[in-house]
Amino acid sequence: xxxQYTVAxxxxxxEGATTRRIMGDVLIALLPATAASVWFFGLRALLLxxxxxxxxxxxxxxSRRLMKRPDTIGDLSAAVTGLLLALNLPxxxxxxxxxxxxxTAIVAIKQLFGGIGQNFMNPALGARAILVVAYxxxxxxxxxxxxGAGVDAISIAxxxxxxxxxxDLPSYLDLFIGHVGGSLGETSALAILLGFVWLLARxxxxxxxxxxxxxxxxxxxxxxxxxxxxxxxxxxxxLSGGLLLGAVxxxxxxxxxxxxxxxxxIFAVGCGLLTAVFRLFTSMPEGVSFAxxxxxxxxxxxxxxxxxxxxxGERNG
Amino acid sequence: xxxxxxxVPGIHLADRKGxxxxxxxxxxxxxxxxxxxxxxxxxxxxxTVKKGDAVLAGQVIGDSDAYVxxxxxxxxxxxxxxxxxxxxxxxxxxxxxxxRPDADQRLLPGxxxxxxxxxESFLKAVRASGLTGLGGAGFPAHVKLxxxxxxxxxxxxxxxxxxxxxxxxxxxxxxxHPARIVAGIQSVLKWTGVxxxxxxxxxxxxxxxxxxxxxxxxDDRITLGVLKSQYPQGAERVLIHTLTGRRxxxxxxxxxxxxxxxxxxxxxxxxxYLDTGMPLMKKRVTVDGPFVKKxxxxxxxxxxxxxxxxxxxxxxxxxxxxxxxxxxxMGVSMHSADVPVIKNTNALLVLDRQLGGMxxxxxxxxxxxxxxxCPMGLQPLDINRAVVNRAWEELPSYQAMDCIxxxxxxxxxxxxxxxxxxxxxxxxxxxxxxxxxxxKKA
Numbered sequence: 194x195x196x197q198y199t200v201a202x203x204x205x206x207x208e209g210a211t212t213r214r215i216m217g218d219v220l221i222a223l224l225p226a227t228a229a230s231v232w233f234f235g236l237r238a239l240l241l242x243x244x245x246x247x248x249x250x251x252x253x254x255x256s257r258r259l260m261k262r263p264d265t266i267g268d269l270s271a272a273v274t275g276l277l278l279a280l281n282l283p284x285x286x287x288x289x290x291x292x293x294x295x296x297t298a299i300v301a302i303k304q305l306f307g308g309i310g311q312n313f314m315n316p317a318l319g320a321r322a323i324l325v326v327a328y329x330x331x332x333x334x335x336x337x338x339x340x341g342a343g344v345d346a347i348s349i350a351x352x353x354x355x356x357x358x359x360x361d362l363p364s365y366l367d368l369f370i371g372h373v374g375g376s377l378g379e380t381s382a383l384a385i386l387l388g389f390v391w392l393l394a395r396x397x398x399x400x401x402x403x404x405x406x407x408x409x410x411x412x413x414x415x416x417x418x419x420x421x422x423x424x425x426x427x428x429x430x431x432l433s434g435g436l437l438l439g440a441v442x443x444x445x446x447x448x449x450x451x452x453x454x455x456x457x458x459i460f461a462v463g464c465g466l467l468t469a470v471f472r473l474f475t476s477m478p479e480g481v482s483f484a485x486x487x488x489x490x491x492x493x494x495x496x497x498x499x500x501x502x503x504x505x506g507e508r509n510g
Numbered sequence: 511x512x513x514x515x516x517x518v519p520g521i522h523l524a525d526r527k528g529x530x531x532x533x534x535x536x537x538x539x540x541x542x543x544x545x546x547x548x549x550x551x552x553x554x555x556x557x558t559v560k561k562g563d564a565v566l567a568g569q570v571i572g573d574s575d576a577y578v579x580x581x582x583x584x585x586x587x588x589x590x591x592x593x594x595x596x597x598x599x600x601x602x603x604x605x606x607x608x609x610r611p612d613a614d615q616r617l618l619p620g621x622x623x624x625x626x627x628x629x630e631s632f633l634k635a636v637r638a639s640g641l642t643g644l645g646g647a648g649f650p651a652h653v654k655l656x657x658x659x660x661x662x663x664x665x666x667x668x669x670x671x672x673x674x675x676x677x678x679x680x681x682x683x684x685x686x687h688p689a690r691i692v693a694g695i696q697s698v699l700k701w702t703g704v705x706x707x708x709x710x711x712x713x714x715x716x717x718x719x720x721x722x723x724x725x726x727x728x729d730d731r732i733t734l735g736v737l738k739s740q741y742p743q744g745a746e747r748v749l750i751h752t753l754t755g756r757r758x759x760x761x762x763x764x765x766x767x768x769x770x771x772x773x774x775x776x777x778x779x780x781x782x783y784l785d786t787g788m789p790l791m792k793k794r795v796t797v798d799g800p801f802v803k804k805x806x807x808x809x810x811x812x813x814x815x816x817x818x819x820x821x822x823x824x825x826x827x828x829x830x831x832x833x834x835x836x837x838x839x840m841g842v843s844m845h846s847a848d849v850p851v852i853k854n855t856n857a858l859l860v861l862d863r864q865l866g867g868m869x870x871x872x873x874x875x876x877x878x879x880x881x882x883x884c885p886m887g888l889q890p891l892d893i894n895r896a897v898v899n900r901a902w903e904e905l906p907s908y909q910a911m912d913c914i915x916x917x918x919x920x921x922x923x924x925x926x927x928x929x930x931x932x933x934x935x936x937x938x939x940x941x942x943x944x945x946x947x948x949x950k951k952a
Contacts, residue, residue, distance in 0.1 A: 197845055197846060198830055198831065198832050198833050198843065198844060198845060198846070198847075199831050199832045199843060199866070199868065200832075200843045200844070200845050201832070201843050201868060202928070202930075202931040202934060203838075203839060203840050203841060203842070203843075203915075203917050203930075204838060204839045204840070204917030204918075204920050204921050204930065205832055205834060205838045205839075205841065205843060205861055205865075205866045206675070206838040206839070206861070206865055206866060206921065207869060207920070207921055207923075207926060208521075208921050208922050210879070210922060210923070210924040211924050211926075212872060212875055212924050212925055214924065215875070215877060215924055265872075265873075268872065270875075307873075308873060309873050309875055310873045310874045310875045310876050311873070447875050447876040447877045447878070448875065448876055452876055452878045452881055452889055452891065452892075453878075453881065453889065496892075500889065500892070500907055500908065500909075501881075501887050501888075501889065502887065502909075503760070503886050503887045503888050503909040503912040504518060504747065504751075504757065504885065504886040504887045504912055505747070505757065505758060505759045505760035505761070505762070505886065505912045506759075506760055506909055506912065507759075
């Protein structure tokens with residue numbers, strides 16, 4: 194036998210898709226929301242974003258090294274987590290709390306459970322939930338857009354708090370553009386929708402989870418409205434709080450949402466249902482993050498329950 | 511055509527069919543011909559010649575009494591120099607008849623068109639021709655054309671999809687022998703009692719579609735099914751479903767869905783055998799890939815070593831990473847260029863490291879691209895996880911046996927996971943432990 198060649202099991206060619214490119218697309222999709230946060234909340238927002246991204250990547254690098262596992266910062270998933278966490282924080286948050294947040298997200302929630310693809314809940318949302326419990330005051334101090342983050346900034350209510358407590362409500366236009374109080378990335382519906390379009394166009398995510406999630410929530414809050422049936426304000430609920438940010442960027446997280454289409458439907462409707470219930474019937478004016486985290490914990494079960502019937506298998510009914 | 515069923519998913523591949531304009535050229539008789547006794551699915555042939563025997567072109571040199579087996583003919587005249595075991599296609603050790611060709615290419619006397627006057631004599635002729643599925647699978651044709659009692663297919667599906675990148679050998683058959691293809695279809699319809707035929711061909715071959723349509727115009731039993739160019743459109747079960755909406759269930763045969771499926775080159779060869787009596791001795795292969803100096807479609811005497819085929823194409827200009835028999839998605843990689851072309855070889859591809867390299871795996875991110883691309887509706891990531899974790903008891907619920915091994919999942923995976931490769935392990939495990947797997951399921 195003369196020259197030997199590589200013998201391998203087919204296929205012999207690959208498309209060339211990479212995890213890095215997918216995560217890069219998510220980062221690009223988050224650019225409008227990031228830019229909007231800087232526009233509305235000033236350079237402090239940019240500082241917060243930079244700190245979160247850098248420390249998230251740093252924790253990823255350090256924990257992989259400590260565990261003697263291959264370095265994974267190149268896949269950009271840690272950068273995505275850092276950016277998402279930043280967009281879920283109020284602009285006034287002390288930087289050290291943000292760093293505690295990225296540690297929780299990357300080390301405690303992601304790497305200790307095996308790294309990318311293995312975490313049981315969305316790292317950014319999990320970290321946010323823990324920060325809300327641990328640093329409640331700092332996590333719920335909101336300032337008006339354009340007011341900066343200095344000591345003299347006036348704290349205001351978020352639109353959902355105002356809705357609940359009967360304060361002045363912002364106009365739909367302000368909600369759509371993002372000229373309201375809230376965490377960095379959640380205020381501008383416009384910026385989030387731009388990102389959504391990018392993710393769809395690049396086929397990073399499919400429409401099911403965002404649309405069914407938002408649809409379920411607004412239908413329910415409309416139906417169960419504050420003054421009897423069918424008196425809710427669906428548009429207000431759609432545009433305010435973390436609903437759009439959560440539905441587009443958090444609930445669609447690959448690791449923590451079901452793979453099958455049927456699983457995605459159940460997951461999305463469950464997220465929407467819980468969000469509506471939390472918003473209407475609990476002491477939390479917001480509800481998106483806890484709704485998603487709860488559904489994250491059901492994902493392994495949903496995955497098992499919704500294995501599709503194969504082409505040649507028997508369909509029941 | 512109005513479809514009332516949802517087509518199965520597929521993926522888009524770059525065509526790379528640069529050789530579609532290359533007319534068939536003949537590779538000269540090489541210095542040595544190696545004819546393995548396994549060139550089909552089924553029982554191996556037993557050599558009927560021994561070292562020192564003189565053989566004539568067209569003479570049977572291997573056969574067996576087994577039903578699922580087709581005879582193997584000498585493609586050249588010459589002297590048998592050895593009958594020995596050789597590592598060949600599929601990386602198996604196979605008994606191989608080695609012939610030193612003489613210059614005359616003397617044909618076996620008495621090769622003449624077979625007398626066909628009944629279904630039985632037709633099937634006998636098909637077997638005698640040595641025909642096995644030329645599209646790649648290599649199933650003996652006389653077995654396929656003779657479905658079990660009680661199963662009467664009503665549709666002959668001709669597979670001209672050729673959905674793999676690079677390969678254009680079936681396309682050349684359509685361009686160069688459209689009349690023979692149509693005549694072959696008519697012969698098969700006549701002797702198998704099947705009512706209608708449909709030719710499945712991808713829409714990236716407009717000239718071949720026009721030619722076939724022209725030749726089949728006067729026979730209203732034959733229609734053309736133009737398919738969207740999508741991989742794996744030519745996979746048997748996918749092809750049947752796309753053209754008819756029928757589903758071949760897990761573990762069943764196309765005949766169970768009322769279909770006979772034949773490759774377009776197979777049906778064309780069959781007609782040529784009925785016309786001339788010349789058994790299967792040559793095969794057209796597409797030779798292409800980065801290091802091939804003069805890519806083309808080459809007609810090769812079966813048994814010609816790959817190195818001689820490459821030499822006829824101007825040689826190779828670099829050190830290949832892989833040499834494939836068949837397409838880049840489902841072809842088999844060869845350890846050496848000394849192995850021969852066999853009956854079902856439809857392409858010889860040379861891949862460089864960039865095209866055919868072996869990328870390192872990273873963690874599954876559960877993006878679901880493998881599942882969305884799977885024509886069989888599987889979730890390859892689940893099977894992969896079960897195999898990697900040796901969680902064999904999980905396999906039954908993932909229906910791994912339905913995998914057609916098209917490779918789409920591995921192709922699209924952003925983490926470069928070896929998905930279909932692990933599904934092959936899963937299938938192998940299920941075949942070895944059928945009872946155990948069932949017990950654990952319950």
